[in-house]
Amino acid sequence: MASPPLSQPEGMLPPRSEVGVIGWLHANLFSSLFNSVLTLVSGALLVTGLWFGLKWIFLAADWTVIAELGGRFLLGRYNTEAACEGQNCFWRPQAALIMVSLLLGAAWGLRGNRVARTVAWLVAGVSAAFAFLPYSLETMGLDVRILLLLNLPAVPLGWALARYTPMGTGTRVTILGVAIFFLTLILLRGLPAVPFLQPVSVVYWGGLSLNLILAVGGITLSLPIGIALALGRRSNLPVVKVLCVFFIEVFRGVPLITLLFMSQTLVPLAFPEDMPQNSLFRAAVVITLFSSAYMAENIRGGLQALHPGQAEAARALGLPGWQTTMLISLPQAIRNVIPAIVGQFIGLFKDTSLVYIIGMLDVVAIGRSFIQSNPEYLPSARELFVFLAAVFWIFTYGMSYISGKVEDYLGVGRR
Amino acid sequence: MDTASRLLSYQGIPVWRHVQIIQWAVQIVSGILVVALVVWFFSNMVNAIQDRDIPSGFSFLSREYQTPIGEHFLPYESSDTFLYALFVGITNTAIVAVAGVFLATALGIFIGVSRLSSNWIVSKLAMVYIEFFRNVPLLVQLFFWFYIVLELPAIRESFVVADAFYLSNRGFSMPWPKATDYSIAGIWLGLAAVAIVAGWLVYRRQSRMEEQTGRSGYPLIYSLATALVIGAIAWLILSFAGGSSPFYISIPEPQGRFGNIVGGFTARAGLLVLLTGLVMYTASFIAEIVRAGIQSVGRGQTEAARALGLSPMSTLRSVTFPQAMRVIIPPLISQFLNLTKNSSLGGAVAYSDLTNIAVTMTQTAPAVSIFMLIMASYLAMSLTWSLIGNLYNRHIRFVGG
Structure with missing residues (x-):
């Protein structure tokens, strides 16, 4: 025997005040008299705060x-x-930054992780965006800008390194990370008697x-x-x-x-x-x-x-x-x-x-x-x-x- | 088993596999290493002190400090000793710590409860507050408030509320009780303590009666009334006997050509900035602790209380909060500790806290001794907070059964 078709009876629809935008407003903002007053007061606070905050950020602030x-x-x-007397040291932190982009790319390639991908592109993207800052070419030279742009290709390079070469294991990428950290320190600090790596005091x-x-x-x-x-x-x-x-x-x-x-x-x-x-x-x-x-x-x-059962079980095994x-x-x-x-x-x-x-x-x-x-x-x-x-x-x-x-x-x- | 391994065995087990022997060996080796390191550091330090003629010892403590201290709550003159100046520093830190803890707890509970509000806007505002103040270094916040206070109007054009509260770039002044006569005020404070103890005894008696008989004993009302009546009677008797009331409310007033404020209590700019920064920063952490604590109480508890007919307010007060307190107290105490330690940033905003005074002292006195003293002071303050926390923790655990 076929069961009667299940259909919602006409009169059983939820009241309009409980669903959709109105329902949300009712549940979250105006569920009681006290809540409504709270909404109005805090809403007024929010609007004034936003108004003055945005006005300050975009108009008043210098x-x-x-x-x-x-x-x-x-x-x-x-x-x-x-x-750095007589030398130009600008490229050393830039090179370190490119290495960091490479490392982040490698971390992304390792697991195909979405968070790692976002972070890697964010760092490289922001660095590259700095290349287009509206400073004059004298304040911020073309060489600096080019080095900043190099962060963009560094990410896929690191990704490919982790994907298609024997570098792509967790241990090796970790070692690469530690190596890059120390390389960064050496690059910034410089080495005596090495051309282009004149020591820069940590001061x-x-x-x-x-x-x-x-x-x-x-x-x-x-x-x-x-x-x-x-x-x-x-x-x-x-x-x-x-x-x-x-x-x-x-x-x-x-x-x-x-x-x-x-x-x-x-x-x-x-x-x-x-x-x-x-x-x-x-x-x-x-x-x-x-x-x-x-x-x-x-x-x-x-x-x-x-x-304690965890450790006890392990000992028992x-x-x-x-x-x-x-x-x-x-x-x-x-x-x-x-x-x-x-x-x-x-x-x-x-x-x-x-x-x-x-x-x-x-x-x-x-x-x-x-x-x-x-x-x-x-x-x-x-x-x-x-x-x-x-x-x-x-x-x-x-x-x-x-x-x-x-x-x-x-x-x-x-x- | 050959002779060699028999000689090297204990209880029939080779020594290198005998757990007890390995444990003792590890302990002895690590102990010796640490002692050797400490001895090495110490001998280097002694050598350096002798070679470079660095002053040492504690005899400086009775010398005159000869340096002004920006803000102090105890009377202080440049001719006071180093020891007394250190004590002034400890008081300065303690005052910021205690005031900060009270204000930060109040604000933190308010924000934490708002975060759990069923009202969407209130909850989101609380979230924005927490996420902002928690994630920005305290130093940046202090500098921000420092320059905000700097931009406040000069003292003559202070913001004035009700002719009693003054806010200017010099600080914030408000009415404050002051003793008319120190001995009479002291007697009254003693009697007030008696009144509080009496109130507490009444509270215990009434609540025990309430528990035993089930009739309302109104413990809070009775105890407050007892304490207030005793306090008021003491006040009246002392006023008649001494000719004036033990305390009067001193109201700040601008005076003279420069409009300097006299009377009341003035939190100078440094204290104001440090307190604002510490309170806003710590409150964001306390709010998260309060929220987590309240959320840790099972939903069934609230539902059962509501089913028994308790009002939402009574549910929060008698069911949710007492249980949440057990989760809240330990991390809350560590926030109190953090606030106390963070007050050492006072030096950055021109407040003479203990660290700031001690660092200034190192220019004219042996650094080794001074740092030993301030380490001991901070450890003592930390221990005090831990002690209070542990006592309270035991109390609520006992009550909760």
Whole structure:
């Protein structure tokens, strides 16, 4: 027997106030009297805020200070007469940037990952777009512009390298990444007695590139150090445990600024006088260790939240202790605390702005010192710091966006 | 088993595979390495101090500091000692920390609850706030506020609200209670503490009665009334006995040709900028913590409370919030710690916090000793916050059963 056709009776359609645009408005903005008042008040706030904000950005604000600082935002005083006497150093950071584009291209080629593709094209695209900035050819030469444009072909080149050559394994691309990081440092620092690579003192490093170098180095190293500290803190060896707890608590208990000051006044005393000293290196070490102490606590949280049954099952299957940790506990613990870890990465990136304390001119300090030495730009301070906030925001928001994608991929909170 | 491996075995296991022996070896080696490193650093430092004639020791503490401190809440003269100047710095940091923690918690809870609002605009506004302030370095925010305050009108053209609140590029002034006579004020403060304890006892008694009998004991109303009545009686008696009330409200007033503000409490530009920056920045983190805490309470809890007939407000107050607190408190305390430590950025915006004073001191006093002292101070402050957090944590865990 055929069942009667299922059709919706005429009178059963949902009321018009519950579906579509009206339904959405009703549910989200005007569900009750209180909610309606809230909507009107906050809506008025939003509209006034947007009105004045946009009016300021497009009409009132004077952005010439940004144009005036221009490349100094990216490189600080690197490409000045004082930094590289008699030579032109502009190509060295440019070459490093091209290598980074190549690396990002390779990362994209490795997995065909959409996020990697977006990041690679974004970096290369923005760099190439800089080639068309409306500066005069004297301020920004044709050579600079051509080098910037070379970022575009670097991406597919890296992609092809990872796709069609034996370079295309995770380990090799990682090694390539580390090699490019050190090559960048060598390129920027220069080598004595090598033509075209005249040494440039780190004092002249600066701008956003300094923030990025410190952040990349710190992020790469603080994770393994943090893992080691977390494992040490949970270890049942009393000596190791006490040492790790002491390290973590001291670094977490004292402000980074105080530690940075100490790295400049006390740490040099703790090493023999004839040892080569480098203030930037000391600051980088302090930032990394500071971040590792926090990282250790995040990872310890992850390890603590893990059900003990996981480790017990692994031991019951006959895995030795270190394999239990490396293959069973740590991967799950780290996956569960990815948001906290990325939060710490973001914190580290923001903390790189504190190197002003040791006299380095990072992207924030270069802007501030420019305003202080050119009082005619004092009224533009607001524009300058809004711009700097936007620059940092783009990077940090990008990091949390990528972290969200990684979490989705690894199924955080779903498995 | 040949003799060699028998000699090198313990409990029948070769030593290089005996877990206990390996563990002890690892510990001894790492211990020796760390001790050796520390000894090496220390001897280098001692050598450097002797060779280069760097001053050391703690005798400087009783010397006169001879340097002005920009902003101080304790009375301070240049002729005061280093020790006292350090103490002034600690107070400055502590004041910013405590005021900042209160304001940031209030703002953070407000933003965090707004983020969860069913109202789309409110929730999105809160999200924009969080995503913006959380992702921009505090230093950039402080500099931004610094130049905003710099652009405020001069003190003579201050923004004035109700003839009592003044905002200018020098700072922000507001009415503030001041002691008429320190001894009478002190007695009243002591009695006020007694009143608070009495109120707390009444609160406990009434809520226990409420739990045991099921009748409404109105613990909050009774306890507040007790405390207020005791406080007011003490106030009246002291006013009659001493001829004037223990405290009066001092209202700021512009005076003289330059319109300098006298009376009330004035947060000078440095404090104003530092506090604004710290509060806005930390509130964004606290908002996320509050949101995560409230979301961690199972939906069934809210639904059950609503089914039992509790109003949305009572549900939030008696069901959701107490449970959320357990998740919220530990990360909240670490935000308090961060705020305290971040106040060391005060030097960048002309506020004399502990770090700023200490760094200035290193020009005329031994850096090694000073850094040891400020490390100890910060560690003590961190421990204080942790202690408060742990106590409170134990309290709510106990109540939650």
